[in-house]
Amino acid sequence: MQIPIRPLNASDVHAYKALRDAALRHAPEAFLSDYESAVRRPATAYARRFGKPLSGTFFLGAFDAEGRLAGCVGCERELRAKQRHSATLVGMMVAPHAQRQGMGRALLHACVAVAARVPGLEQLTLSVTASNTHVVRLYESAGFRAWGLLPRAMLVNGVAYDKLHMIRPLHAL
Numbered sequence: 708m709q710i711p712i713r714p715l716n717a718s719d720v721h722a723y724k725a726l727r728d729a730a731l732r733h734a735p736e737a738f739l740s741d742y743e744s745a746v747r748r749p750a751t752a753y754a755r756r757f758g759k760p761l762s763g764t765f766f767l768g769a770f771d772a773e774g775r776l777a778g779c780v781g782c783e784r785e786l787r788a789k790q791r792h793s794a795t796l797v798g799m800m801v802a803p804h805a806q807r808q809g810m811g812r813a814l815l816h817a818c819v820a821v822a823a824r825v826p827g828l829e830q831l832t833l834s835v836t837a838s839n840t841h842v843v844r845l846y847e848s849a850g851f852r853a854w855g856l857l858p859r860a861m862l863v864n865g866v867a868y869d870k871l872h873m874i875r876p877l878h879a880l
Contacts, residue, residue, distance in 0.1 A: 710813045714821075715766040715779065716839045718752045722776035723766070724750040730800040737800075737836055756781060763794050763825040767817050769801070769810045777805035778816045780830070782822050794822060796833040799842075811842075815849045825876045830876050834860070838871040851875040 715723060729818060731742035758764040763784030771777040776800035784794040801811045822828055835842055839855060849871040860870035 709771040710810055711774075712767055712813060712817045714760050715757045715769075715776075717757060719748040719757065719768060719776060720753050721756075723753055723768070723779060724748075726776055726779060726800060726802060727798070729754075729802065732802075733803065736861075736868050737839060737842075738798075739861060741766065756783075760821045761825055762818045763791075763822065763828050765821065766798065767814060767821065769805070769814050771802075772804050776815050777802045778810045782818055783823070784828065791827060791831040794825075794828055794831055796831050799833075800848045802826070811845055814846070815845065819849060819877070820876065828877060830874055832871050832872065832874050834870040837871040843871060843873075846873055846875075 728746050729741065731738055731740060731745050735742060756764075757766050762841060764782065766779055766781040768776045769778035779798060780796060780800075781798040782794050783797055785791055796815075799811065799814065801814070819829045819831065822831055831851075833846065833851065834857070837843070843853075852875070853871050854874050856870040857872065859867040860867050
């Protein structure tokens, strides 16, 4: 089954906010953002995240059989001149009804493919909750490799979670 994936644009802000708020509520240990703060943010505030893919800052959306936004992933290019060769993969999420159907893998591969076409972009980095081994394996299957661990990177309801830092070159070095 082919999963429809395309860059998100300003007309997607309400669907994106709904997906993001639900992800933050259902999996608070997976994100550095928190539901309580995000739910008060207007949907229109997210429009600036939906840049042009060839700029290196963009969000891709995956759509279910009914045409609803069911997953997304973002790529945010570094702004400083000495770091413009790098971008961070952010906001990977898939709605519960669409999980375990290959949507996350499809989004991840699409994001890497788009990022690889960005002029001057050489690598992607990310951080993932270290105890989420299923997602860590997904990133590893797409060529990401761990380079460090930040112990107790975040606290959720008094429970500490480590963040695993990963990197993926976009081209052969």
